[in-house]
Amino acid sequence: MTIWIIDDDFIFVKIFAAQIQKIGLEVKISTFKNGKLAWDSLDKVCGSQDSSTMPDLLFLDLNMPVFNGWEFLERCKEKWETEDNSILKKLKLYVVSSSQDSQDIARAKAFEFVSAFFTKPLNIDAVRMILEKG
C-alpha cells in the first residue's frame, strides 16, 4: 500500500510514520513538505496514466507554504471535473489539520474526493482503521 503525507510539520510526519510502523502493515510512505511539491507529483502520475503509481491514500494538511491545502484541493478538483478518464477518479484523500474551525471542515468535506476530516493529533486507532479500510 502506498500513502502520501503532505505536511510541512516534519515532527507530525515523523509521528505519523512511527504510528504506521507500530500498526505493522506494509506501507510505502512518500512525504511532501508543501502542496506544490505534492501537486507536481500527482500531476505527473495522472499524466502517466499508470494507475499503479497512484497512491492508495493521501493525508493532506491545510496550512502550508507555497501551495496550502486548499490550493492543492482546488487543483485536484479542476482535474477531477475536466478529465473523465483520469486515474485521479481513484483518489482517496483525508484532510488532517490542527484546525477545529467548522467552516474549514465544511469546506473540506465539500470536495467529492475528500473522505474525511481529521483534527490533529491522529490517534493510533484511527490510523489503523483508515489503513485497514484501505
Add this chain to the structure above:
Amino acid sequence: MYNLFRLILTMVSAISDRIPLYLKNSNNYYVVVIDHAGNYSYVNACFARRYSWITENFIGTHFSNSVHPEDHEKCGKASLEAIENPGQPVSVRIRKPEKKEDEAPEKYTISDWEFSALFDEKSELLGILCVGTDITELARERDKGSAVLSALPDLIIILDRKLVFKEYFSTNFESGLYTSPENFLGKTVSEVMPEHIAKLAETSVERALASGVYVHTEYFLPDENGNPHYFELRCVKINNHEVMMIIRDITYTKLAKEEVTSAQETLYKLSLLAPGIFYTYKFKPEDVSEFLYVSPSISQMIQIHAKDVLNDAKIAFDTIYEEDLHYFTEQMMNSYKTLSPFQVEYRLAYDLNRHMNVTAVPEREKDGSVIWYGFITETTEQKRQLKEMKRTTDLVAMQNKRLLEFTYIVSHNLRSHAANLKGISDLLSEPTNESELQSYHEMLNSSVENLMTTLEHLNMIVKIQGETNLAVQKINLYDSINSTMESLQIMINSIGVEIDNRVPENFTIYFIFAYMESILLNLISNAIKYREPSRKLKITISAENVADGVWLYVADNGQGIDLERVGERMFGMYQVFHDHPESRGLGLFLCRNHMESVGGRIEVDSTPGQGATFKLFFPSGQ
C-alpha cells in the same frame, strides 16, 4: 329816421372818441360800453372776436346775452355804483357763457371787469365803460393750488419777515401747533410756539429768507395727552417779505424708522453672536442676482466684506470651490423651481481644507424673482472630528478583526504543537525499543523547541500590538533607508545588490521610528530573499508628497508575486507562499500592522517574473 340814425352815429362816435386807442386795439382787454337801457353801444375788436359766436353785431343788443344769468344783478349794482362815484372804477367778477360743444354741460369763463361811468362835455351820462380780462386759467390754477394744499396732511402757514402768522391753507391744526387759527393768526412765532421750537422756527425762517433755498428741520413735541409726536418743519421763501412754513407730523414714519433701525441693530448684534453668516439673496435668471443682506461676520469667516458682496454678488460665489459650485448652483436652481429649502456643503476655493454648510429657505416675489433667507456655517471642525472618529472606529474594528485572526492563528499553531506532543506521548505509551525511544526523544525535543519558537513569535507580536503609545516623530526618510542598508550590509555585499535611494536627502515624514526601521528591514530583506537569481537585484526606493500625505515606494526586480493567487492573504499572519527556509509569514503581517497603527496602509503592485513594488502611504495631519 335819418335824424335818429345820425343821433346814434354821433353818440357812438362821441363814445368811441372817449376811449383811448390802446384800449380799443388791445388784444388782452375786452372793452364795451353799455347805455342806460343796458344795451351795448360799443364793443372793441377783442370782445367782438371772442364772442362773435353770440352775435355778429352787439350794438343795440342787451348785455344779458353775454353774461351768466346769476350775474345780471351784480352787473346792475356795479353800474349804479359807478354812476354814483364818477372817476372811481368798480371791480366786478362776471361769468360769461362759453360756446357749447356737443352735449357738454354748460361751461362759463370767468372774467374780471372794471366799470366806470362815461360822461360827455355836458356831464351827460353816455354809458358805462367796462374793461375786462379773462381770468379763467388763472382761477383754475388757483383752485388747483388750493386743492393741493388742502389735500396735504401738513399745516401750511404764511409768515412775514417779523415772524407773524399771516395766512393758513390747510385745516390740519393738530399738526405741530395744537391750536386753532384765531389763536395764531396775527401772532408771532414766539407767542404761539414753545420757546425752543420757536427758536428753531425763527432760525429756519431767517435762513429761508436769507438764502432763498428750502430749509428743513425736525422737532419733538408731545400732544396734550403726553403722546410723543415728531414734526418736520420746512420753510420756503415766497418773496422778500413772506415765507411759507410747512409743518408735518412724521411720528409714524419716525417710529417705523426707529423700529426698523432697532430691528436691524438686533439682527446685527445677533449675527455677530451666531457662528455663521446670515444673508438674503435675490435671484431671477437673466435678470437679478444680488445680495440684499449679508451679516458683517462674513469678513471674519471668509475674508470678504459684506459691502463688497452687496455691490457684486459674484464676489461671494467666487469663494466656492469650482468643483462644488456646480452642485451648489444645481441645488439652488432646483430650490428656485420647487420653492423648497436647500442645503449644500462646499469647500472654500482658496482653502480646500475648509468646509462650509449653507441652508436657505426660498420665497417667491411678485416680480417672479426668489429671495432666499440663508445661513452659512463652517463645518471644518465637525468634519475633522467625524473623520477622526471614523478613523478611530475603523482602527478599532480593524484591530478587533486582527485580534480574531490572531486568536485563530494562535490556537491553530499552539494546537498543532500540542497535537504533536500528544502524538509522541501516545507513541511512548506503546511498548518501545531502545532505538524507537531514541527517535521519540529527538522528536520530543524538536516539538518543544518549535513550541518555544512559536511562543516567542506570539510574544513578539503581542508586544508590538500592545505598543500603541509609541511616539510619532519627525523621521528623515533618506537617513532611515541608509541605516537599514547598513544593518543589511553583509547580506547586500555577499550577493551584490544595487540599492537606488532616490528619496531626497531632507525628505521627512511623521512616523514611529521603530516601525519605520522594522518596515524597511522587512521589505528590503524580502526583496533579497525573493530575488530573481538570474539577474542582479536592484531595489529602487522613492517617495512623493501628495495632498493628504506621503507615498513611499520600494520597488524590486525580483520574482514578483502572483497577486491573483495570493491576493489579500499576502499581508496575513503566518501566510507563506514560498518554500524559503527563512519564511515565517510574519514580516508583511507586521508591516501592515505598523502602517495601519497610524492610519496608513500598505499595497503592492507586481508582475510575476518581473518584480514587485510595495507602496506605503503615510497620512499627514496626525
